[in-house]
Amino acid sequence: MILDDIVRDRQKDYEKIIQQKPIEELKKQIKIDDNPKYVFYDLFKDKDFIFICECKHKSPSKGIIKEDYNYLEIAKEYEKNGADAISCLTEPNYFLGDANHLINIKKEVSIPVLRKDFIFSEYQIYESKLIGADLILLICAILDFDTLSNYLKLAHKLGLSCLVETHSEEEIEMAIKAGAKVIGVNNRNLKDFSVDNSLAKSLREKYKDIILISESGIKDSNDVKEIKKAGLNGVLIGEALMKSNNIGKTLEEFKKC
Numbered sequence: 001m002i003l004d005d006i007v008r009d010r011q012k013d014y015e016k017i018i019q020q021k022p023i024e025e026l027k028k029q030i031k032i033d034d035n036p037k038y039v040f041y042d043l044f045k046d047k048d049f050i051f052i053c054e055c056k057h058k059s060p061s062k063g064i065i066k067e068d069y070n071y072l073e074i075a076k077e078y079e080k081n082g083a084d085a086i087s088c089l090t091e092p093n094y095f096l097g098d099a100n101h102l103i104n105i106k107k108e109v110s111i112p113v114l115r116k117d118f119i120f121s122e123y124q125i126y127e128s129k130l131i132g133a134d135l136i137l138l139i140c141a142i143l144d145f146d147t148l149s150n151y152l153k154l155a156h157k158l159g160l161s162c163l164v165e166t167h168s169e170e171e172i173e174m175a176i177k178a179g180a181k182v183i184g185v186n187n188r189n190l191k192d193f194s195v196d197n198s199l200a201k202s203l204r205e206k207y208k209d210i211i212l213i214s215e216s217g218i219k220d221s222n223d224v225k226e227i228k229k230a231g232l233n234g235v236l237i238g239e240a241l242m243k244s245n246n247i248g249k250t251l252e253e254f255k256k257c
Contacts, residue, residue: 001191002060002094007142009093010118018123026126036159040112040135041181043084044211049228050084051255052114052163052213054238055105057089057096061193066242069096074247075105081248082255085112085135087236099131106132114163118142125154135161137184140171141191149178163213163236167199172207181211184236188216197223201230224257 043050055071055078058064075086088105089097097117106113115133119125120142128136138151148164155162164180166172167189175183185200200214214227215236227235237254244250 002193003141003191006060006091006094007118007120010091011120013092014121014123023123023126026123026130030126030129030158032157033159036156038156038159038161040085040114040161040163043112044182044233047084048233050213050234051082051251052085052087052234052236053078053083053241053251054087054116054236055089055101056087056238056242058094059239060094061188062239065239071101072104072108074242075109077247078241078251079109079111081251083111083251084234085114087114087116087238090115090117099127102133103131112161119151122151122154125151125158125160128155129158129160133160135163137163137165138180139165140174141165141167145174145178148174148180152179165215166203169203169206172203172210176210182213182233183207183210184213184215186215197226200232201227204230204232221253221257224254228257 057069088102089095090099091097112134114135115128116137163184164175165184187199188195195217197217211233213234218237
């Protein structure tokens with residue numbers, strides 16, 4: 001299954017990375033704020049609905065999504081046209097992402113930046129803090145309950161917000177019990193990459209009192225309208241914006257819904 005392949009290859013990447021820079025060396029470079037500001041969580045104090053816009057060059061299911069991939073210009077265009085946060089892929093093997101993309105984006109924008117990767121180790125959480133991420137993605141499908149709970153605590157200790165990704169009622173229950181503050185429902189099945197656009201909307205019907213974000217499968221303004229109508233708290237949109245000939249205009253249209 002593709003998810004297993006991605007995680008396996010990411011683990012191989014980190015075997016080399018950790019040899020070059022052990023975790024103790026990484027920790028020494030990190031300053032922990034005694035009074036951290038959770039800029040992503042704070043968005044929900046003032047907004048009923050947010051837009052997380054993604055810089056995404058490639059995907060395993062679609063191949064190259066945007067040939068002319070100037071991630072810095074894309075990120076600035078997102079902020080200029082009202083994005084609430086930016087999602088940046090840092091997984092290199094299947095998405096052509098890079099940690100340096102996030103580092104560079106952080107220098108150019110003032111809105112929160114999500115590190116979107118396949119996190120399976122504490123090392124990656126410390127690394128996320130070091131490269132300047134405001135929040136990280138934690139995927140229930142690759143973590144057990146105890147690990148998810150510990151990773152949430154560690155991230156919060158470091159001043160990082162978390163978007164906890166789920167695909168089912170069981171995973172939402174796991175995320176809630178582990179202490180997740182913001183939960184994403186990925187409409188894309190990470191095992192076979194099929195998309196069910198009704199998944200997030202149907203799960204909202206049962207889970208009415210949590211902050212819930214719809215991820216993946218959003219193609220046009222009608223999809224955004226339906227998600228808003230269903231009472232979700234936001235969307236994470238990548239492909240529809242990446243494929244647009246005018247990213248700013250498309251985002252502006254989505255925000256008018």
